[in-house]
Amino acid sequence: MARFFAFIVLLVPILMTAGGIKLIRDTIFSRIVEPFPFLWLQFIVGVLLFLIGFLFLAGFLLNRDRKQGKVAPRFMNPKVKE
Template identity: 60%
Template sequence: MARMLAFIVLLIPAVMAGAGIKFMRDTLFGKLISPFPWLWLQFIIGIIFFLIGLGFFAGFLLHRDRKNGKVAPKFQKQK
């Protein structure tokens, strides 16, 4: 059950980052999606979604690797 919960926790930011990429791609091709009134707003929301999703995933991996002792010394937590 714990593995399933961890998978779901990682799936949500991955979907969010994917949606951000889609919003940015649609903006570059000039396709406006309905909840956004302007293309520039759609692109900004896409960047925000992408960065939040990627940042959460990267933070999770860094936390896991720190716990297992698999990171370079400069990324170790200072005590």
């Protein structure tokens, strides 16, 4: 059940990223999608969706690899002195 939940959590940003790419592509080909009245607004929303989804996935992978010790030393968290 935990793996299924993790899959669903990762599916949402993947769909956001794909939707952002579609909006950017539609803007390049001058096709307005229904909820957006202007091409520039459609492009900005597409870029935001793409960046939010992409950065979430990148952060998830970095966090997972840090836990497993598979990242370069410069990407490791500095140890906090207590």
